[in-house]
Amino acid sequence: MDRLVRADWFGPLLVTLVAVIGMAAFSPSFLSPLNVQVLLLALCINGLIAFSQMIIIAIGQMNLSVGAIGGLAAISFAGLMEVWGVPAPLAAILAICIGLIGGVLNGFFIAWTGISAFVITLASLSIFKGINLGITRAQPFYGVPESVKAFGNTTFLGPLPWLLIPCAIVFVATWYLLNRLSLGRQILAVGGNEHASALSGISVPRTVIAAHAISGVLAALAGIALVARLQIGQPTIGDDWLILSFAAPVIGGAVLSGGHVSVTATLLGVAIVAIITQALVLFHIDPFLVQVVLGGLILWAVGVNRWREVRVQRSLKRS
């Protein structure tokens, strides 16, 4: 029982369950198929965004350019299909490559210069966003093929959206990476103690670049999924990802100084954010308040994490 309480996913799971039961009791339309579909779609896309940031939090850095990379990948995906008539799977692969290149560039500059990830990704945020606006001239791409639109908006087995399948695969792969593969363990080791991991033979620059590359790919996937869902390639995709991308991992107990993240708890964090956003809509609460609630959630979560940290330290001292 004590181990259960101390697990990262326990608190968020409890909150999620209470929220779902409470919402279902107050508003019967909450568990309607349409609403479940909307919730799952939000969970898929926001999960990808959150994972993109989570990988970087795991190495103890931050990536402000998650939204900019995602946006650039999204408009290149839509633009390739509309302007050059590239088939959708190829366009998706090219867009993922763009995300990969963006991430590798971030990681390369951070590892090479040793300057804080904050400044480097702030610069690349501006570069990627500028390229995005330069290409699109702030006009959306409307010519997304029907097959892509259908993929983002149809369901199977009742309310399950098709987008759930690739996203679920990515989620499991991320879990496998961080918990079973040596690269994932190296990422966590570098985040926990860079110096110690370098001494034990891990190549820190290589690990940093790899983490940023994975983050770029995840951001690109989120951008592509959002194009399929919105049915247009909007240049504003990615503008509002920043707060969200930090909220979910932090709610999931991620330590911002690095070395400790939880895939399951992050996904539950995404679910909590999605349910609360939905609740505000269902109960006709002002949509402007969503920002306030998100900010409050982050503060509350970091407060709880900090409190848990202090308690663990105290119990270590006693024993």
Added chain:
Amino acid sequence: MSIDSHSATPTPASPSGGRVSGNPRFYLTNEFGLICLIVVFGLIFALLAKNFFSPFNLFALGRVAAVNVMIGFAMMVVIVTGGLNLAVGAIGVCGAMFCGFLIQVLGLPWPLAILLGLALGAGLGFINGFAVVRSGLHSFIITLATMSIFFGAMVFLTRAESFRGLPPIFSAFGTARLFGFVSPLLIVAALVGVLLSIMYRYTVVGREMLAAGAKPEAAALSGVPVGRTIILCHMLSGSLAALTALLVMARNGAAIPSMAGQLGQDWLLPAFLGPVLGGTLLSGGRASPLGTFLGAILVTMLTNGLLLLRVGEFWVQACLGVLLLFAVLVDKARRSYLAHLKVA
């Protein structure tokens, strides 16, 4: 000139000044490099774009530069402590909207409204500083959350509507020209810069801020109230952000909720460009108001020049990002050059 918390530390050099003989202390500073760059780019733009040095363009440039300089100052005073304040944009807009509300809805006289607007900025800054000091968490995550909260609350309370019923003195101040080409906004920014320089160099509070940023433990041992100093820095940042937004308000002639973009994010890049170009260390302990001023002027000049050369407004943002990256790389080259000098 840069102001260091340890007067014995040699002033970092700029790469352009590396080979220059003469008085090395000034030639090696970041500020000297920036002045060189400003002169070089000024000449380039003057040759390529005929109207770059026209009085009107200089006036327009000064108005934009003043705001960028002030945004840089608002961030710089927090960077000094080794922290960040992502909420500068959100706090600024809150302050300006509050001022507009007081004038238009409550009918307060404008000097009082301005003071109350600045006070609100300081108050929101106090919330940031208090949360950072009490929780012991990095200011990045705290101000990320408060940025969302402040901006969301502001939009909720104002219903995203602007306050346009401002007294004519605001727009008169925003459009006034001294000597045909100097905007009074720039004078305000310069004045704030001088005051900040004096504060960091000669006052106890300013020295305490630098000490708390350079080495908090050492500062605490020598009797500096570190927590209180950090809260003070955040309050200063908040009121500077509010003052910046008031300048924007004078420029626009109205208090508009979207003046700093969604969540005030549009201010983030200029907020870091100025201080980083000007040689303020992100790890804290060193502040350079003159460097921040020159850095922001250089950025504004580049933006303005690129627009005059018809590079296309959308590409300018990418150029600014490249500039920040370039500044960081130059800084890295300079540091390895200095390390090389010490070894040799």
